[in-house]
Amino acid sequence: MAANIAAQRIKREFKEVIRSEEVAKCAIKVELVGDSYTELRGEIGGPPDTPYEGGVFTLDIKIPDTYPFNPPKVRFVSKIWHPNISSVTGAICLDILQDQWAAAMTLRTVLLSLQALMASPEPDDPQDAVVAKQYKENLAIFERTARFWTSTYAGGPPADDDCSRKISRLMDMGVDRETACVALSTYNWDLERSTEQIFS
């Protein structure tokens, strides 16, 4: 019966999201994966005036049998550089997806909350300590990194030439793109330190 409520509700929410004005503005989107209503794919447009602007971020949404009494399990599929989202796994640190969940929340409110989280990170409650540290210590570098990741992994506007050049340098040394990107992002785009770390 519980699973039945979950499926019924997702059907209704699905219609709600499709009809909502946010979809019209391309801010959020939900689509089914298979036809079981337990697995969905979400999309969030990067909020304006943030380093995520112009990118489209894909999410993996799993609906538990106990939904809506328990929150959906949401994870970023698109790689993203954000203090509250793991740059490795895409795991999200957001209270409403954990203990602050309430049964009246919907896929639409979850996606909008995530969009709000993207616009205002909480570095004091981090999911990714490396990113949070950079955010707190060097906001300009953080924004540059986040913008680069948006461009590389979420189809954002063309990347920073300097960053691309440094990545190419590392790739010339036989490092794969992703390792290069992570190392440079972690070490504030310091090519020497990144090279050192990779080859040590």
Add this chain to the structure above:
Amino acid sequence: METKNAPGPSRSPKDSEEKDENTMYECNICLDTAKDAVVSMCGHLFCWPCLHQWLETRPMKQLCPVCKAAISKDKVIPLYGRGSKQQEDPRNKVPPRPAGQRTEPEHTGFPGFGFGDNGFHMSFGIGAFPFGFIASTFNGGHEQRPHNMFQERGATNPEEEFLSKLFLYVAIVIFLWLLIA
């Protein structure tokens, strides 16, 4: 819950206008028209089975699913629409919906010399006093217990009897003192 004016089933395939009207009466948890509807003190509507399950999910932290106000099973109000008779008795369903809470209006004025429902209030006012003297019945302050004074007289327990006598003697002393003074 068929609380709207339009007759017939709640979801007629007719038009979207009516559907928008119905969203007013949708449960905030299952998003369907609320069945066995209850409303929280903060004004949010739910099906009782849905809200019950929500409260069971977090027994330690019972918050309104909409506004996160503190709620509890005892503080929700069931809604009985006119059409609700056609439904089966919600008490037959598990879990039962909490009953409506009726509070009796408060009695005002003098409780009719003890002939009312309430126990005789111990007032030592001059007006009430002589009657108490004649009836020689004083109840030991069990205010809200409904009983008839005259039936009760023979059946009082020793403690009450002792209290009655005690108050009687106190009353006599005061009465005499009033006469002297």
